[in-house]
Amino acid sequence: MIVDERITDYINSLVQELPPSLRELEKTALLEGVPIIRKETQTFLKVLITMKQPKKILEVGTAVGFSALFMSEYMPEDCTITTIEKMQVRLEKAKKxxxxxxSKEKITLLEGDALVILGNLAKNEPFAYDFIFMDAAKAQYMNFLPEIMKLLPVGGILITDNVLQDGTVAESRYSITRRDRTIHSRMREYLFALTHMEEMETSVVPIGDGVTVSVKIK
Ligand SMILES: C[S@@+](CC[C@H](N)C(=O)[O-])C[C@H]1O[C@@H](n2cnc3c(N)ncnc32)[C@H](O)[C@@H]1O
Known part of the structure; x- marks a missing residue:
């Protein structure tokens, strides 16, 4: 928990109820231990989508489809979502x-490894996705970034979830258990790259598990 639990609980108490189908999906996902976007991240994403009014959304990391269905509730009528997932059990649930x-009309599910799929999308549809939500394997964010840059047009928004890893990213490398050191250094590398890129303006927001909001400016 990055923000004091009391404050998070209070903020979440202000969040409006989800539509019934999403409420049910959220409940099932949490019961089954599927990592879906947290309540406070949901609201943040909703506001960003409402501000941006995207035409084409790309999501990296579908899980069972909760965030894609959530975004589809609030995106403009003519917007579509392409979402990528590689884990078979989750793919089956997402398809259902x-x-x-x-949803069939608005959401396209691409099955396989995101690095390969992002490379193909970048070749076939350069600069076509004006809103990208990255929520997959944290250690791979740095590998995804070059392809993401080929997909995002100037003015496009990149949102990355779980960047603060429950606050551990801010800790010294030596206070992190050996097992978590790789992800710790990869996430730091990603955050440094993102916040120092000439082509992007980025803000690191301590909401949920830490979210970055980046706008492509060049
Ligand atoms: C945090 S979950 C996504 C949650 C989802 N966005 C939501 O909020 O409903 C991350 C997902 O990314 C998938 N994933 C991780 N690495 C991937 C990769 N290289 N290619 C495709 N999917 C990947 C995992 O299998 C997992 O289901």
């Missing part, structure tokens, strides 16, 4: 959750 007519 996207099976109604409305």
């Amino acid at each position: 959750n996207f099976s109604n007519v409305n």
